[in-house]
Amino acid sequence: MTTLPTAVFDTKSYDRESLQRGVSNAEIEWRFMDWRLSAETAASASGARAVCIFVNDRADRPCLEALASLGVKHIALRCAGYNGVDVEAATELGLAVTRVPAYSPYAVAEHAVALLLALNRKIPRASNRVHDLNFSLNGLVGFDLHGKTAGIFGTGKIGRVAAQILRGFGMQVLAFDLFPSHEWAKQHGVEYTDARTLAGQCEVISLHTPLTPETYHIIRRETLELMKPGTILINVSRGALIDTTALIEALKSGRLGGVGLDVYEEEEGVFFEDLSGQILQDDELARLLTFPNVLITAHQAFLTQEALSEIARVTVANLIAFDTGQPFLAGTTLNAQPQPE
Numbered sequence: 001m002t003t004l005p006t007a008v009f010d011t012k013s014y015d016r017e018s019l020q021r022g023v024s025n026a027e028i029e030w031r032f033m034d035w036r037l038s039a040e041t042a043a044s045a046s047g048a049r050a051v052c053i054f055v056n057d058r059a060d061r062p063c064l065e066a067l068a069s070l071g072v073k074h075i076a077l078r079c080a081g082y083n084g085v086d087v088e089a090a091t092e093l094g095l096a097v098t099r100v101p102a103y104s105p106y107a108v109a110e111h112a113v114a115l116l117l118a119l120n121r122k123i124p125r126a127s128n129r130v131h132d133l134n135f136s137l138n139g140l141v142g143f144d145l146h147g148k149t150a151g152i153f154g155t156g157k158i159g160r161v162a163a164q165i166l167r168g169f170g171m172q173v174l175a176f177d178l179f180p181s182h183e184w185a186k187q188h189g190v191e192y193t194d195a196r197t198l199a200g201q202c203e204v205i206s207l208h209t210p211l212t213p214e215t216y217h218i219i220r221r222e223t224l225e226l227m228k229p230g231t232i233l234i235n236v237s238r239g240a241l242i243d244t245t246a247l248i249e250a251l252k253s254g255r256l257g258g259v260g261l262d263v264y265e266e267e268e269g270v271f272f273e274d275l276s277g278q279i280l281q282d283d284e285l286a287r288l289l290t291f292p293n294v295l296i297t298a299h300q301a302f303l304t305q306e307a308l309s310e311i312a313r314v315t316v317a318n319l320i321a322f323d324t325g326q327p328f329l330a331g332t333t334l335n336a337q338p339q340p341e
């Protein structure tokens with residue numbers, strides 16, 4: 001077997017460490033880039049047979065055409081969501097596309113719940129105060145989650161874990177999914193309902209669907225108007241599930257109790273970067289950061305040791321499988337597996 005040259009885009013130290021740990025240099029020659037993949041940067045994959053990309057890389061048709069002309073054969077996503085890849089164009093160009101469909105639903109669901117708890121009990125504000133020797137409790141009143149109703153929008157791998165954790169807190173859980181799993185719901189005391197009822201009857205709403213044309217801006221002005229005053233909204237899935245302009249309007253009106261975001265519509269080029277000391281150019285993000293009841297993390301819900309190890313294991317297995325003509329791991333391929341040359 002020859003060494004597989006693989007161009008890895010948008011890498012940070014934790015990506016490099018976990019990928020290198022899982023495989024010998026004789027099998028994969030990692031070419032780590034710290035910039036993102038796009039049509040403009042595709043040329044940096046020259047000489048690579050595979051590219052490995054993450055959530056904010058843009059593998060659109062022009063980018064894929066450029067990669068194919070360079071001799072790239074395989075796009076290996078090291079994440080679950082694949083809204084950044086034009087899979088149809090890749091298939092037409094004979095490029096295999098794989099992803100890591102599940103690495104740790106616990107990591108992502110636990111982060112959603114961490115945002116909820118921190119928002120409701122105002123932990124960041126409380127901690128900042130205490131560090132400033134301000135031990136007053138004014139303005140820090142939260143509410144018991146026990147006995148309240150949570151709405152889980154999307155009961156796939158992550159949504160289910162989130163629902164089960166919230167059931168553990170003694171919450172009622174309503175859920176909506178295009179493909180409900182009634183057996184799971186019965187087992188965990190979860191009740192499926194329609195999207196409108198879910199929006200209007202919950203104190204907490206957590207989004208767990210992928211970003212698709214159907215779910216784009218699923219939270220917009222009309223949806224926000226359905227929500228009970230004081231609702232806490234959590235999004236750890238994809239930023240564009242929420243219309244940010246409408247969200248800011250709802251926050252300004254004071255109707256929302258809190259918003260916890262690990263993803264943001266325009267996060268590309270901002271999240272994952274250290275921009276401290278620079279002037280933030282995104283006015284909507286700047287506005288969001290002024291609300292005392294908004295908590296934002298920069299797409300870190302996946303960031304646990306277990307998730308990173310699993311991402312590396314599956315990505316490496318797919319890269320080697322393709323290079324040696326073996327089948328990909330079950331559930332990882334997004335198009336028919338072309339044969340390597």
Ligand code: NAD
Pocket residue numbers: 080081101102105108153154155156157158159176177178179208209210211212214215236237238262263299300301302303
């Ligand atoms: P999954 O495929 O297991 O579940 C998604 C669920 O959404 C499915 O049950 C599906 O039927 C449902 N769904 C799809 N379209 C729908 C629609 N229009 N209306 C209602 N339900 C719909 O996916 P998962 O592993 O649970 O991941 C969910 C999403 O979380 C991913 O697509 C990704 O965008 C996001 N994610 C974020 C992070 C992070 O670090 N913040 C990490 C991993 C995944």
